[in-house]
Amino acid sequence: MRTILQAENLEKTYRVGRVDVPALKNVSLEVEEGEFLAIMGPSGCGKSTMLHLLGGLLTPTSGRIIVDGEDLTAASDAKRTDIRRRKIGFVFQRFNLFPTLTAEGNLRLAESIHSAGKDDPERRREVLRLLRLEDKMHHKPLELSGGEQQRVALARAVVTRPAIILADEPTGNLDSENSAIVLNMFQELNYRFNQTIVMITHNPEAAAMCKHIVQMRDGQIVEPAQNVQM
Template identity: 40%
Template sequence: MTALTLNHVNKTFGKGIAKVEALKDVNFNAEQGEMTLILGPSGSGKSTFLTIAGSLQTPTNGEVLINNENIRHLSAKKREQLRLNHLGFVLQSYNLVPYLTVKEQFKLVDKVKKNGNLSASQLDDLLKLLGINQLINKYPDQLSGGQNQRVAIARALYPDPEIILADEPTAALDSAHVEEVGKLFAQLAHAQNKAVVVVTHDLRLKAYADKIFNITDGVISREK
């Protein structure tokens, strides 16, 4: 099933001489059971694409459908529910809460979304897989960039979302951890039928992708 659709999406920032066309007539589908990679250099529109696809930003024009539902017609509250119950975001800025330990970051998710999150043993397995299970009592500022990045990945996956949207999830990781994250994303798609969409400039992730697109100056084209 198609999890995510963008039809003729444009996004423009600013006006006149300051005008930036961040996305230009983007047409895109992401399917359940597939890991889709969108590769592009800095400033090409990756974060704009991902945040629009995840309804965190609205397009200037064009349509976004999540699980075949046109989100334009949803109230702000319904959109929030949709994000909470169906989407997992790994944002470029990690978005961890600075005054909570790693363990408490997950407890916070439990407060906001009460059902359907990973069990304690599933979370433990995930933390072990990502090599961060020894760090659960530490605060974000006690961790390296790569450790925080892996905590952010685990936090995004903890609510067991059907659609995973990840922005540069491996930028701070060494090759061994890139391999773990690449395999994990592919496995979530193939074994758990999730739709995984990753925007990045990290070519190391190509090995794990079912479909590859390029984005240049806001224009998306299919590579594989």
């Protein structure tokens, strides 16, 4: 097994006015290639902060992050962006879709940013089909329901086949039917293509579909990588 994502002694303190808000306190984590990991824990415990650090969207106050052998924390801004675009697909807690583009246009934009401009209509259709969005591909975000927008955001994160998918509550706004579609897609990507997935979730049923669960509390990992009993 190969470690594809590694956090060493991560600390993150936000500064709000003159007040320091410690959001992560000395967190270390190793994620193997092909892992499907759930991160759970109460609101405000630092889950999103952790995921944004792992994905190079935030810089830590101290500590190190290694993505597929490359040190994110030692890299320049440009290099960090490059690593992120080559290796990581990010699903945000809020969708962040481009409002003037259609569902398919949002995927095409991701391809142009992440895959060195590769235009792959077949792949776009395949991903939209997996997420049952094939008849919505020409809709813009405001012409989609919340659940459909979330599925487009997911399609966008996976269309470029990133080695690592980081997903912040991907089923948070979805009903059980939509959640099942999303979770089945993750399982399929994980089993079929060995894509590594780290997913924040509040939902025990979603976590039960993962291979391991990490519990966080108050800026720390309290239960490292317990095995999910199937």
